[in-house]
Amino acid sequence: MEVIVRPTRESAVALVARLIADRLRARPELVLGLATGRTMEQVYQALIASGVSFARATTFNLDEYIGLGPESPHSYAYYMRARLFDHVDIDPANTHLPDGTASDLKQAAADYERLIREAGGIDLQLLGIGESGHIGFNEPLSAISSRTRDKTLTPTTRRQNAAMFGGDPERVPTRALTMGVGTILEARELLLLACGSAKAEVVARAVEGPITASVTASALQLHANCKVVLDEEAAALLK
Ligand code: F6R
Numbered sequence: 001m002e003v004i005v006r007p008t009r010e011s012a013v014a015l016v017a018r019l020i021a022d023r024l025r026a027r028p029e030l031v032l033g034l035a036t037g038r039t040m041e042q043v044y045q046a047l048i049a050s051g052v053s054f055a056r057a058t059t060f061n062l063d064e065y066i067g068l069g070p071e072s073p074h075s076y077a078y079y080m081r082a083r084l085f086d087h088v089d090i091d092p093a094n095t096h097l098p099d100g101t102a103s104d105l106k107q108a109a110a111d112y113e114r115l116i117r118e119a120g121g122i123d124l125q126l127l128g129i130g131e132s133g134h135i136g137f138n139e140p141l142s143a144i145s146s147r148t149r150d151k152t153l154t155p156t157t158r159r160q161n162a163a164m165f166g167g168d169p170e171r172v173p174t175r176a177l178t179m180g181v182g183t184i185l186e187a188r189e190l191l192l193l194a195c196g197s198a199k200a201e202v203v204a205r206a207v208e209g210p211i212t213a214s215v216t217a218s219a220l221q222l223h224a225n226c227k228v229v230l231d232e233e234a235a236a237l238l239k
Pocket of ligand 1: 131
C-alpha cells in the first residue's frame, strides 16, 4: 500500500484524476471501476476538464441502492450520468452498474460478476472510504472473500449519505447491491481517495490498523498495487 499525502483536497483530487487520465491514455480500452459519493464529484469534474477520451473504455461501478431505478435522481446510475457519462465520449453500452431493481438480486449479483469477468477483469478500481470503514458498500463484518451481493447499510452510512436525500437518513435506502471485498481485491490496481477530517480516524484504522472485517478497507493492505491518496486532514491521525 502506497500512501500519498497532499496538502489540500484540491491537490489530492487533481492527483487522482491525473492518475486515471494517465491510465486511460496509456490503455484506451481500460476497464475502470468507479465509485460515487461526494469525494468523487470533484474527481469527475477534473477528468471531464482533462479532455481524456473514454471512447474505448469500459466501466463498472461499485454499487447501487436497492429499489432505486436509473431514472431516480438518488440512484448511482443517475449520479454517474449527471457527473461523468453525459460529459465524456464514453459509449453508454460500456458503462455498468449493479441492477438495484432486479427481482432476483442474487442473479443480478452473479450476472454482474460474470460481466466483469467477461470484460477481462478490472484494470483500475477507484475507491472512496465510508466513515464506517466501508469500501463500496461493504459494511463492517463483510468477509474479505465476499463477492457482489446485497448488503444492509449501517446507520452510520445512512447518516453519512443523508445529505443527498434532503438531509434525512430515513430516506436513504436500507440496502445496496455492492461488489464484494473479494471482487474489489481482484482489480489489478486500486486507487483510494479520502479527504477531510471526518475520514481521519477510519483512514488511520484502515491503513495502520490490523486487517479486520470490522474495517473492511483494511483488506486493501493485502493488495500488491494499491495507492491511498489523502489530503492532510484525512491523514492527520497517521503515525
Ligand atoms: C459509493 C462508494 C462508497 C463511498 C464512500 C465515501 O459508490 O463506493 O464507498 O466512496 O461512502 O463517500 P463520500 O465520498 O460521500 O464520503
